[in-house]
Amino acid sequence: MVQRFTARAVVVGDRAGTVVPDAVLDVEDGLIRWVGPAADAPPAEGAEVIRLPGVLTPGMVNTHAHSPMVLFRGQGEGLPLDRWLREVMWPREARLTPEDVEVAMTAASAEMLRHGATTSVEMYFHPERIAAAVRVTGARAVVANPLIGLPGFGTFDEQLATAVRLAADGDDQVEYGIGPHAAYTVPLPVLAQAAAAAREQDLLLTVHVAETATEGDELLATHGVSVPRLLAAHDVLGGRVLGAHCVHMDDGDLEVWREYDVAVAHCPSSNAKLASGTARLRDMLDLGIRVGMGTDGPASNDNLDLFEDVRLAAQLARLRERDATALTAAEAFWLATGGAAAAIGRADLGQLTAGRRADLVHVDTEDIAFVPVGDETDLLTHLVWSVGSRHVRDTWVAGRRVVADGTSTTVDEAALRADVQTRALRLAGR
Numbered sequence: 001m002v003q004r005f006t007a008r009a010v011v012v013g014d015r016a017g018t019v020v021p022d023a024v025l026d027v028e029d030g031l032i033r034w035v036g037p038a039a040d041a042p043p044a045e046g047a048e049v050i051r052l053p054g055v056l057t058p059g060m061v062n063t064h065a066h067s068p069m070v071l072f073r074g075q076g077e078g079l080p081l082d083r084w085l086r087e088v089m090w091p092r093e094a095r096l097t098p099e100d101v102e103v104a105m106t107a108a109s110a111e112m113l114r115h116g117a118t119t120s121v122e123m124y125f126h127p128e129r130i131a132a133a134v135r136v137t138g139a140r141a142v143v144a145n146p147l148i149g150l151p152g153f154g155t156f157d158e159q160l161a162t163a164v165r166l167a168a169d170g171d172d173q174v175e176y177g178i179g180p181h182a183a184y185t186v187p188l189p190v191l192a193q194a195a196a197a198a199r200e201q202d203l204l205l206t207v208h209v210a211e212t213a214t215e216g217d218e219l220l221a222t223h224g225v226s227v228p229r230l231l232a233a234h235d236v237l238g239g240r241v242l243g244a245h246c247v248h249m250d251d252g253d254l255e256v257w258r259e260y261d262v263a264v265a266h267c268p269s270s271n272a273k274l275a276s277g278t279a280r281l282r283d284m285l286d287l288g289i290r291v292g293m294g295t296d297g298p299a300s301n302d303n304l305d306l307f308e309d310v311r312l313a314a315q316l317a318r319l320r321e322r323d324a325t326a327l328t329a330a331e332a333f334w335l336a337t338g339g340a341a342a343a344i345g346r347a348d349l350g351q352l353t354a355g356r357r358a359d360l361v362h363v364d365t366e367d368i369a370f371v372p373v374g375d376e377t378d379l380l381t382h383l384v385w386s387v388g389s390r391h392v393r394d395t396w397v398a399g400r401r402v403v404a405d406g407t408s409t410t411v412d413e414a415a416l417r418a419d420v421q422t423r424a425l426r427l428a429g430r
Contacts (some may be wrong), residue, residue: 002047003027013058013351017330019376027358030398048386059118059359060306061340064244064265064294067108071424072299092427101126105133107416110408115389118359123179126313131174144179154192177204199239211245216367228253247277263343268294268312281317292340307388329384360395
C-alpha cells in the first residue's frame, strides 16, 4: 500500500537546509519512494492520501541518551557530575530491576516520539528490556550494552559477552552496540577488547569522553597523555566510534578524532546544566568531524526534547565564537537529523529523501510562532528559533503512525506516568 503525504512544505534535513514547498512525499513498505513539489508528483492511483497542513520533517535522531533515567529525573539537583553520579545515581541504580528499566524506557520512548525524535542511542542497563520497550512504542534505537564496574551488573567480561551475543538479534528497528562508560571507569584493556569486538561485528561503540575538565586527570598523570590520545594508543578507535560530550578537547585531541573518524554526540543542555563546559562545535565541524545532537539522560538534562538542544547548540556556538554566523539554523537542524544519522553510521535515517526510512514528523504551522513567512527558508528558521516540540502533532516510524494529534497511539501514557512515579519513589528509598 502506497501512502501519499501532502504538506505545506518538506524540510529535508540536509546540511544545506533544503525546504520543498507545497510538497508530496510517497511511502511504500516503510521507505520513502518519492519526495518533491506537488506539481511534479508521479501518479499515485489507489494510494492512501494523508493531507497535512503543516511541515513534514525527518524524525530526529538522539545520538546520546540514558532514557530509562526518567526514573531519576530531577534527583541530585545542583551537584557536579562526579558527586551526582556517586552520591545519587549509582546508589539508586544498584536497586534497579529489569522491569523498572522496561517501564521507564517505554515512558521515555513515548516522550521522545511526541517530541519528534524517532531514533535514540541508548546506553543503559538491561538492554533486552530497552529493546522490548522500543518495540512496543514503535520507535527505533541503537541499544549499547553498558560496560561499567558497578555491583549487581556482572563482570566486564560478562557485560561484553552480553553485548556480543545481542548483536545477532538486531534489525532495522533495534540495533545493538557496546557502551563502555568512560576511560576513567573502565580499564584500558577492557576498552580495547570492546573496541575489537565492535569492529569485528560492525557495532557502534559509544563512550563518554572529556565531559568534564578534571575527569581525565589521573589518567593524564599516569600515562602523560589526554584521554583521546590514550584511546588511540590502546587501539580503541577505528570502526564506528561515537564519543559522547567531548567538551574539553584541545587541538591535538580534535586532530585524533579527525584522523580516526570518531563521531561526537553533542549534548549542550546536559553540559550546561552540570556546568561541564561548552564543546568546540564549530571547530569540530570545520575539521569534518561528524557530529549529532544528543539529550543525554533525563536526569541530567532533565528532558528528552531535542528541539531545545538544537536551539541551545546554536546559541552556545555563537556565544563561544562571538559570531552570529557560527552555526546557521540549517546546520543546527541538520545536527539533529541528517548529521545525527551520519554520526551513528545510519545512512537510512535522518533525511527525507528517496530510499531512506519513512520516519516522519508533522509540525503544526498554524501558530503565531510561524508568522511571518517571506519564503520557504523561513519555515526552517522558525523550526530552530521560534517553535519547539509543543508544535509536533504527528509522528510516523516506517510509515506507521505512532503519535496522532500529540498523543501516543501505541501506549497508555497516563498509566506509564503513574508506574514510573511509584518505581522512582521505591528506588529513592521512600
